[in-house]
Amino acid sequence: MPGKTRAQRKKNTFHIIDSLSNKPVTTSVTIVRAKLFITTENDGIFVIPGDLSAMRDTIIFNAQSYEPLKMTLHDLDGRDIIKLKKYEIAQAPPGLNFKNDTLLNDFDRDKVEYYAGISTGTEVFNYRQLAQKFTLKNSGVKLTGAKIIRLVFNAYYEEQHTKYRLRIYDVDNRTGGPGKDLASEVIEISSSDGQQNNANLKKYNIIIPNKTFFIAIEWMRDYHNASFTEIYEPKQYKSVKIESYKPTIGLSPIQGKELNIWAMNFKGEWKPYTYFMPFGTDTAIKAVVEY
Template structure:
């Protein structure tokens, strides 16, 4: 009953969202380092004429709201150690990436040298380019229709056994379809599993590590730091699985028009009327993209009826899910 009550409240709120949305203009996006593509926290984001200011959070995500938009206003992004960047609001795109260049070239060189010294390697690497042009390049790959309320696993091969898993990065999107109406939800919970490959079936096998991830914004690029967890992968072949949690916090409720049979006449004619059709989808919506350099397809498994099987329905080039290992 609690679950149904929650949905009822959401649907009531949903009915009023169109009225409120016309009163506010939202600017949101993610700020990253142009050299490393790491999110930058603490960047000051300011609308110069409106004089409204905010800061990026630890994932580099920002949001700005205002009652009335000034057409020729400018968004300014500034942070210590980076060149200030100005973006006319006329060039703004929803949930766009803002790339800042470091003001000190020597600093970049030191950071690159440190990464090389640590012998870190990124497996399944994707770039912010693969995420930012997700829609404009005609890509329509997404995962929620296939893996809602189940799990998806991607296969990785480490350079050697006994590597340490440091970071998992994933690319995500807002609801990718275009329904009549959808309630945007920034709060997302899901599980990640680090799994060994079953030597007989080749499918995901023993679980080495599980962690619950909670997100509170709509950032496209999510880095999950695992340094404190000290995860050592004893073999070269392993999987990273994303398990969707079936709870109200992950729900995206959409409303669209549908035809409902009101009555049937004596002659057998059906009389219909317009009715609202509600559907529930579950976050996170991961990104599939076309790997234009290698045209590589990820080996993906999907969990169906508690059994892992090759995900043949997933028609995409690659999945925006990477693992950084140290060796």
Template sequence: MKKLPAIIVLLISNFCFSQLKSVIIDSETKEKIPYVNIWVENENIGTTSNENGEFELEIDDTKIILFSAIGFETKKISSDSIKNILELKPLITELDEIIINSKKSSQELTIGEFKKSKINTYFACGKQPWISAKFFAYNEKYERTPYLKKLRILTNSDVKNSKFNIRLYGVNVNGEPENYIYNENIIGIAKKGKKTTEIDLSELNIEFPNKGFFVAIEWLIIEENKHEYNYTMEGSRKKLIGTSYEPAIGTVPTETNENSWRLNQGKWRKAWKNNNKAMRKYRNKYNQLAIELTLTN
């Protein structure tokens, strides 16, 4: 009889927690979809599908799960409806007539410059698949160098060759990131340590939209990005184990959050003010991603 309470607790635990496990595929081609952003609606619980489209997610009770991937319609589904295979529907986009001009690449213009030596604050990711975005407004002077050539991003990684995804968004009437201006993943590789990671966009033939656009960094909750570390709580000597998913992205302090947005719990929100008293340079300011964009003709 003394074992009965333990059995009851075990049964309750099994009822309260469930492990979602599935493979995400293209509903038309049946190909597996890597690096899908997965969130529990309105909660700080999420993950990312791996290179083979596979994911696992532990939840309590029945939840609404959001699936977001570049080039596919966002899907919202109840967790009790998720089976071994989950399909996402490709986005149908109507493209304007495109006139292809040969690029001379004789001129370049860099915007959003940062100094690596001046930055020591980073935006890091825990166990949820954050997306953080920086807006680049259009300027008439960009007409001379209208093509996106490369991105330079300040990264700091505790693991070798950590991966992150670049999403390029347009902007909606509320100033939020919406609709992709490029419908495929752009994977960045961050070497270990504090580095300036460069991403070549020159072969994509993307012109700077006249309404401006967002460069968004998506953290990937995949095994090769996982970093475990020891830490202690204030007032305690007990060592605890923390988990982060690399890389961290450098930030610069700004007076406004107009150009800085973050996606969590499946929703876009403006970046919040930094209240960390230990960081005098950033105190009561907003953290904007350290991203440089080079344009060419």
């Protein structure tokens, strides 16, 4: 077999930084048609091998509280710096007091039977994020907590240690789906503590400006979270192994009147998640708000 050319062996290293401070930014990087998705470390560095000038796929950079950046791979040729532009997130005015709290999307967690985030049947789970929509009676409340039900044990009855990120979104009035981030800091959950992950969000001072908001799970596609599931491939008449990533997120056992689950695909688009319909109208994510 002939050896690889110099262009094929080349490793293109990029640094993702804030456009104003020049500090590194932890970023989700997606190559669309290839369906490749990684999350950088805190140094904001990632590598693409090969000759970029010959590549025609699209790459998307998505970091919390930054404007998403989309470009073609060949436009990266000759560059090593990617600058992302941060947008302002409204903060609660000082001295604002909240006296009461309430739990949204409540259900009996012992009755959760179905989970999203893993390949099922012949359906591969090709989504970057999964979001639960919440509707409030009043705007201007403070989000103080989230409770996430996820699958704990695998086929060998071992605990599924995992880490993932929570994204909190305002509503996009144009689509009705998730819009801009409402949290200014990265919220990372590192979990080995059972079926329910309790996230204390008080320190993030997240104010919900409208009557609709979203809590999303962002998968971190790295070695720590990687696993394999088997699905039956009818064209090959056999089961094949498909790579998937933890966590798998529960679906509420209560069927709602409307669909409240949205998913972000590899193009960075938010779409209603209809796979479990008509039963699966809501994820098994609860929210605690103060007002």
